Amino acid sequence: MLAELGCTFVIAGHSERRKAFGEDDASTASKAASIAANAMVPVICVGETGYGDLTMAADHVEAQAARILAAVPDTAPVVIAYTPVWAAGAADAANHDHVQTILRRLAPLRQARRGAIRFMYGGACRPGTFTALAGGEGHLDGVFTARSGLDVTQLACIAAELTDG
Numbered sequence: 491m492l493a494e495l496g497c498t499f500v501i502a503g504h505s506e507r508r509k510a511f512g513e514d515d516a517s518t519a520s521k522a523a524s525i526a527a528n529a530m531v532p533v534i535c536v537g538e539t540g541y542g543d544l545t546m547a548a549d550h551v552e553a554q555a556a557r558i559l560a561a562v563p564d565t566a567p568v569v570i571a572y573t574p575v576w577a578a579g580a581a582d583a584a585n586h587d588h589v590q591t592i593l594r595r596l597a598p599l600r601q602a603r604r605g606a607i608r609f610m611y612g613g614a615c616r617p618g619t620f621t622a623l624a625g626g627e628g629h630l631d632g633v634f635t636a637r638s639g640l641d642v643t644q645l646a647c648i649a650a651e652l653t654d655g
């Protein structure tokens with residue numbers, strides 16, 4: 491149905507779905523597989539729940555991504571949206587070191603899969619967040635924004651930042 495409506499990207503595993511509807515990595519994997527089977531690109535949300543130890547967060551996110559991607563054909567293009575739950579709706583985004591540490595852990599997936607894989611960050615993104623988080627390291631491909639996306643001026647700034655940078 492979504493494909494018939496012209497959708498190309500579909501979010502799976504967002505923290506609000508996990509919280510409100512009890513979705514987990516198993517149901518997210520099943521949804522991601524179904525999205526890919528219908529020739530759309532799954533935008534797979536992963537992220538630790540609370541702010542804390544960074545190594546534990548990276549372990550958690552790596553395991554989530556592995557569990558979910560195991561269900562998606564190797565050749566299917568995917569987007570992984572690193573969306574730490576504690577940053578969604580917060581005042582400030584995660585910092586550069588935090589995000590890059592997580593993305594460095596996920597980066598080997600680019601070689602491990604034949605299909606294209608892109609990494610996004612989500613959580614309190616505003617104009618400037620992408621530039622601050624990407625910071626010269628090549629792991630971050632884009633941002634996933636909720637509140638700023640509702641403000642057309644901010645959204646335009648973010649889009650320009652991604653396309654001009």
Ligand SMILES: O=C(CO)COP(=O)(O)O
Nearest residue numbers: 573578579612614636637
């Ligand atoms: O939902 C989000 C990431 O999961 C982000 O929400 P905000 O951009 O409003 O913080």
